[in-house]
Amino acid sequence: MALLEVKDLRTSFHTEDGIVGAVDGVSFSLEKGETLGIVGESGSGKSVTCLTIMGLNAKRNTVSSGEALWKGKNLLDMKPRELRDVRGNEISMIFQDPMTSLNPVQTIGNQLIEAVQLHRDVSQRVARARAVELLKAVGIPRAEGRIDDYPHQFSGGMRQRVMIAMALINDPDLLIADEPTTALDVTTQAQIINLMKRLQEDFGSAIIFITHDLGVVAETADDVLVMYAARVVEHADVDQLFGRPQHPYTWGLMGSLPRLETDLDRLIQIPGQPPSLLRPPAGCRFHPRCPHVMEVCKTTVPELVPTQRDPEHLQACHLDEETKDREAAKLLEATMAKAG
Amino acid sequence: MEAAQAPEARGDELLVVNDVKKYFPITRGIIFQKQIGSVQAVDGVSFSVKKGETLGIVGESGCGKSTLARCIVKLLDTTGGGISFDGRDITKLSRTAMRPIRREMTMIFQDPYASLNPRKRVGFIIGEPLEVHNLGSSSEIKMRVQELLEVVGLNPEHYNRFPHEFSGGQRQRIGVARALAVNPKLIVCDEPVSALDVSVQAQILNLLKDLQDDFGLTYIFIAHDLNVVRHISDRVLVMYLGKVVEIASRDLLYAEPKHPYTGALLSAVPIANPALGRKREPIVLEGDVPSPVNPPSACHFHPRCPRFVQGHCDVEEPPLYPFGNGHVAACHYPLERWPMSADEIRRASSPVQSPSSQSREELPA
Numbered sequence: 182m183a184l185l186e187v188k189d190l191r192t193s194f195h196t197e198d199g200i201v202g203a204v205d206g207v208s209f210s211l212e213k214g215e216t217l218g219i220v221g222e223s224g225s226g227k228s229v230t231c232l233t234i235m236g237l238n239a240k241r242n243t244v245s246s247g248e249a250l251w252k253g254k255n256l257l258d259m260k261p262r263e264l265r266d267v268r269g270n271e272i273s274m275i276f277q278d279p280m281t282s283l284n285p286v287q288t289i290g291n292q293l294i295e296a297v298q299l300h301r302d303v304s305q306r307v308a309r310a311r312a313v314e315l316l317k318a319v320g321i322p323r324a325e326g327r328i329d330d331y332p333h334q335f336s337g338g339m340r341q342r343v344m345i346a347m348a349l350i351n352d353p354d355l356l357i358a359d360e361p362t363t364a365l366d367v368t369t370q371a372q373i374i375n376l377m378k379r380l381q382e383d384f385g386s387a388i389i390f391i392t393h394d395l396g397v398v399a400e401t402a403d404d405v406l407v408m409y410a411a412r413v414v415e416h417a418d419v420d421q422l423f424g425r426p427q428h429p430y431t432w433g434l435m436g437s438l439p440r441l442e443t444d445l446d447r448l449i450q451i452p453g454q455p456p457s458l459l460r461p462p463a464g465c466r467f468h469p470r471c472p473h474v475m476e477v478c479k480t481t482v483p484e485l486v487p488t489q490r491d492p493e494h495l496q497a498c499h500l501d502e503e504t505k506d507r508e509a510a511k512l513l514e515a516t517m518a519k520a521g
Numbered sequence: 522m523e524a525a526q527a528p529e530a531r532g533d534e535l536l537v538v539n540d541v542k543k544y545f546p547i548t549r550g551i552i553f554q555k556q557i558g559s560v561q562a563v564d565g566v567s568f569s570v571k572k573g574e575t576l577g578i579v580g581e582s583g584c585g586k587s588t589l590a591r592c593i594v595k596l597l598d599t600t601g602g603g604i605s606f607d608g609r610d611i612t613k614l615s616r617t618a619m620r621p622i623r624r625e626m627t628m629i630f631q632d633p634y635a636s637l638n639p640r641k642r643v644g645f646i647i648g649e650p651l652e653v654h655n656l657g658s659s660s661e662i663k664m665r666v667q668e669l670l671e672v673v674g675l676n677p678e679h680y681n682r683f684p685h686e687f688s689g690g691q692r693q694r695i696g697v698a699r700a701l702a703v704n705p706k707l708i709v710c711d712e713p714v715s716a717l718d719v720s721v722q723a724q725i726l727n728l729l730k731d732l733q734d735d736f737g738l739t740y741i742f743i744a745h746d747l748n749v750v751r752h753i754s755d756r757v758l759v760m761y762l763g764k765v766v767e768i769a770s771r772d773l774l775y776a777e778p779k780h781p782y783t784g785a786l787l788s789a790v791p792i793a794n795p796a797l798g799r800k801r802e803p804i805v806l807e808g809d810v811p812s813p814v815n816p817p818s819a820c821h822f823h824p825r826c827p828r829f830v831q832g833h834c835d836v837e838e839p840p841l842y843p844f845g846n847g848h849v850a851a852c853h854y855p856l857e858r859w860p861m862s863a864d865e866i867r868r869a870s871s872p873v874q875s876p877s878s879q880s881r882e883e884l885p886a
């Protein structure tokens with residue numbers, strides 16, 4: 182049994198202007214000790230996928246369906262009580278917006294202590310010591326002194342690290358990290374990634390890592406999921422994904438990357454505007470922006486199916502495999518040439 | 522508090538920052554607040570930015586970048602030093618005197634959510650600065666807002682939504698649109714693209730460059746992504762614990778970093794290629810991140826520096842030594858070449874000669 186198995190997850194929001202289909206049929210599974218990277222267009226449903234798994238979407242205007250089996254039990258069916266026991270203890274999440282998830286009128290320390298005591302029966306003193314330990318581990322200088330500060334007294338990256346400390350404080354079995362290192366410089370980022378790897382080694386925890394940084398994905402993930410307009414368009418082992426990407430959107434992503442080694446006056450961007458989720462394009466949702474578009478793409482939704490070569494490499498594109506391999510090779514050659 | 526020196530703007534400089542300091546008091550006690558120390562978030566930073574130029578700022582989390590940015594746009598009062606913008610000394614300007622200038626310099630905030638009013642719709646949020654400065658009728662403003670939504674890659678359908686109904690990257694773009702609305706001269710961008718996928722990021726970076734080409738916009742660009750900074754910047758400033766440790770043209774900084782901290786940063790950039798990436802050997806910084814409350818003596822970097830020389834680096838604060846072509850770095854034992862292995866870095870050769878024996882050059886501001 183997989184640690185987490187997500188099947189045909191769907192979430193939509195009812196807004197004044199209509200129904201926003203934010204997640205539309207996402208499936209994946211995750212084993213103990215594994216790291217799944219999720220990349221994709223801004224607004225493609227990465228955060229909402231995870232918030233749905235955690236049962237954290239606003240109830241009022243949200244409809245979800247599908248399954249998220251946690252150790253065999255569907256999180257979507259759990260009672261609020263049950264869910265609260267799992268959340269913050271077995272599964273914890275580092276949120277994308279640190280300032281909104283920290284309480285501005287509570288000290289950093291109290292928030293961390295509360296996170297410990299919610300799930301463990303320990304004294305204030307023990308919880309506080311644990312909080313200091315974690316703040317040190319995420320590289321907050323003078324942690325003992327700063328634990329009584331309020332969130333606004335911390336820099337952006339320090340707040341992000343407090344969130345990370347909070348998520349790690351109970352040694353979770355699954356850590357969902359939504360852009361955990363965007364506000365961090367590369368050296369602090371490296372430190373945080375090491376910390377996450379250590380959690381994995383010590384406790385066999387699994388990690389879902391959402392990030393825009395393809396470099397970070399390449400260096401941390403075992404498997405990678407690529408999302409576009411609420412759907413999964415590609416899912417593969419990290420070496421496969423970077424070595425033989427099969428979806429035109431993935432090519433677009435890799436081609437847009439500014440790289441230290443290259444000199445370009447203008448970055449390559451995927452032409453056209455991101456799609457509307459109120460009225461998504463018919464057929465393949467990427468077709469209006471795809472340089473390889475064919476007639477079939479405009480009418481028929483491509484299914485997420487394995488490539489002929491590799492049953493583990495899933496992709497959703499109508500192009501024939503020969504063309505895809507050729508394009509992938511071209512892209513790689515171009516980026517390698519740039520890397521010189 | 523020190524007296525503010527009114528900095529002189531020379532010729533084509535749009536912004537001159539002279540020895541700016543920002544200390545936050547640390548207080549204890551609830552009724553009788555007593556100051557027991559201070560966070561020296563920005564500690565004597567000087568630099569200037571030319572019209573139409575992009576200055577990138579990089580540095581460790583918590584080193585004072587956002588504080589510096591907030592001082593520049595006068596959201597924070599400085600503890601010391603002076604700032605001049607477009608030939609005017611703005612250090613001591615009152616709120617009212619600042620108002621017309623606020624149109625000319627805007628800021629993109631690091632925390633997009635915290636800087637957007639949660640109770641207002643996005644159309645209003647982006648149009649607000651236009652209304653405040655009386656820049657058009659309400660139908661003109663609406664058109665302008667819709668145009669702005671499009672240039673930052675959002676949909677017209679987003680006009681009526683509230684900030685919480687957006688994804689992280691979409692919110693960041695709302696902040697970008699708002700900063701662009703009033704056609705400013707200077708935009709201080711604090712991590713403007715960190716939450717964006719690389720394609721939308723490319724769209725925003727290209728947009729910023731186009732605006733610069735068309736309207737001569739000037740940017741201060743704070744970011745952690747060194748690839749992005751390299752792409753967008755003409756010059757790059759590296760900060761460490763409240764101080765400038767290196768300034769150089771983009772090409773020089775990336776090709777010949779002088780400060781060991783800059784070297785460590787460059788060596789830590791993740792590579793989007795699993796095979797290459799696993800072989801990468803970052804220079805690991807030893808030791809704890811120091812605190813800006815009790816910064817280490819002399820060179821603030823010395824406790825973590827692989828080239829630390831006892832009795833020198835911890836005693837004598839290194840000035841910004843010149844290395845030619847406007848490249849300056851505050852290190853007694855600068856890197857001789859680049860790239861270097863961690864081992865080579867540890868074997869520092871003799872200290873730099875005193876600045877007087879080098880080709881004389883003007884230090885920045």
Ligand SMILES: Nc1ncnc2c1ncn2[C@@H]1O[C@H](COP(=O)(O)OP(=O)(O)OP(=O)(O)O)[C@@H](O)[C@H]1O
Pocket residue numbers: 194196201202203221222223224225226227228229230277458685686687688689690691716717718
């Ligand atoms: N409460 C809400 N009401 C309406 N639409 C919403 C709401 N929350 C999110 N959305 C929309 O759902 C889509 C998916 O959002 P999500 O936050 O999952 O994106 P994401 O992939 O995490 O993007 P990013 O990389 O920018 O963080 C977005 O287009 C967003 O505008």
Ligand SMILES: Nc1ncnc2c1ncn2[C@@H]1O[C@H](COP(=O)(O)OP(=O)(O)OP(=O)(O)O)[C@@H](O)[C@H]1O
Pocket residue numbers: 333334335336337338339364365366545560561562580581582583584585586587588589631813
């Ligand atoms: N209002 C405040 N009161 C006390 N200390 C503060 C306040 N604002 C910032 N600081 C401190 O000043 C230092 C610099 O913060 P700043 O936000 O400028 O860092 P930064 O370089 O922008 O970091 P990051 O990359 O993480 O955003 C930090 O140690 C921070 O805790």
Ligand SMILES: [Mg+2]
Pocket residue numbers: 227228229277359688689690
């Ligand atoms: Mg998100």
Ligand SMILES: [Mg+2]
Pocket residue numbers: 336337338586587588631711
């Ligand atoms: Mg900051």
